[in-house]
Amino acid sequence: MFNYQLHNYTFKNLKEQHMTFEQVFNHILKFMRRNPDGNFKLIIGTDSQVHQGYTSFITGIVIQCEGKGVWACYQKNVIPRKITNLHEKISFETSFTETIFTMFTQERKDAMYEIVLPYVDKGATFTIEGHIDIGAGKRNKTRRFINEMVARIESMGAEPKIKPDAFVASSYANRYTK
Incomplete structure (x- = not known):
């Protein structure tokens, strides 16, 4: 059994510290309501950095309105050991991303869709993306x-x-792993 906290449920950005997920979700809704006819992407992704004696994981949550800006925050989790196995590290990154996805319940996703729904005939969109820190290049070990x-x-x-x-x-997310 792990003797450390795997999931830190507080979020922060440059303006706010110690946000709950409910506060994060309310910020996202507020951002979307500013331009309900926009093209929105909810994007979640995690990166990690191995340090001396621990591995830091940062999961970013970004709501983007194409051409109108973004609102973003992140969550930090620390595993108190160096994770040197690449598959384990990538799997942890994906797990942290999946955990945040589970917080966006169907009810919450429906609330987001309802903001853009009246404007779909005018081109409004809403998509959800999961960003994975892996690449397909021949020299990329994560491929x-x-x-x-x-x-x-x-x-x-x-x-x-x-x-x-x-x-x-x-x-x-990479910016905050250092």
Whole structure:
């Protein structure tokens, strides 16, 4: 049994610390209501960094309105050991992303869809993406895990994205892993 907390349920960004998921969700709804006729993407992705004696995992939640900006926050989890096995590390990253996806219950997703629904005939959209910090390049060591991790994200009802399109994991979350 683990003797450490695997899931930290507080979130933060540059303006706010210690947000609950309910506060995060309310920020997302508020952001969407500003431009209900927009093209929205809810994006979740995780990156990690191995440090001396521990591994830090950052999961980003981003709501993007194409051409109108973003609202974002992140969650930090720490495993108090160096995770050197690449498959284990990528699997943990995907697990943290999946955990956040489960917080977006059908009721919450429906509330998001309801914001854009009246504007669909004017081009409004809402999609959900899961960004995975893996790449398909021949020299990329993570490419052998693509099918497994993509299937896991698809099973959550999200559209999986890998590098170079996985910017929430490979750029936003990566910034906070250091």
